[in-house]
Amino acid sequence: MNSTLFSGRQDLAVSPIAVDLHMHTGYSHGEADVETMYLAARSKGLTVIGFSEHSPRPDGFSYPSDYREKLAHGLPGYMREVRELAGRGAAQGVEVLLGIEADYIRGREEYTRDFLRARNFDYIVGGLHFQGAWGFDADQADWARLSRPERFKAYARYYDDLAAMCGSGLFHIAAHPDLIKIFSIGDFNAWLDTEEALPVLRRALGAMREAGVLLEISSAGLRKRCGEIYPGPRIMALAAELGLSVAFASDAHCPDTPAFAFAELARYAASFGYTYSCIPMGGGKVRRMPFSAPQP
């Protein structure tokens, strides 16, 4: 969602990570068209550029700025444009992938399954943004109304849903795997210290490993209220301990943000022992993409 803060963060001209698998366009709430986002990504030196526009959602699951009708109407154009671009990109030595960020909505798996079965995407990013009909990453005011125990409940439910999302077999990548911290990072970290949190987290990341779902490391959190990479260090440590594979993402919604803070992401991932990220290749296979971790 939006509510983006400016960080003033300086990026290297050329990204030390060559692949960004999470970008949006004006077909949802992004600010630029497919071509403009492609050119912006290319100018960062990316050689694999994955678009992951939002998917249409079932009735009753909407954001004010990302309404269902627009996503449904725009989808054929989005798919056509990215496919055309892939042809041109190949001639320029850049691989363009057609992905989708499909919502995982508990109880509505059939809707998502039918949607994905009818279309041929290169990869599917699973985005967990809803608890029931509540889009929890849209509005800070929603969180201001919640007591601490209510927030703790939301965190635990998020990881229950993440486990179910990974177990659904619908997704290749788990997007922003602690997005639930977006408006309440202090309480979220306090929850991570509780006895109940670790088993819940382990179950979710265990389901991720079991299903071969990639853990997304996203710089979007740096641009949001929480001011921290998704996922935070404690979850990264657990992911590394479990041997999860990772994918990098900017979640760019404007031409300034493809490969955003990727030098920082590279250093962060390297500090947990990672030396490569992965690209889903279908049939449970991945392609490894080594990255370098530049000095600060």
Ligand SMILES: [Zn+2]
């Ligand atoms: Zn998302």
Ligand SMILES: [Zn+2]
């Ligand atoms: Zn996204």
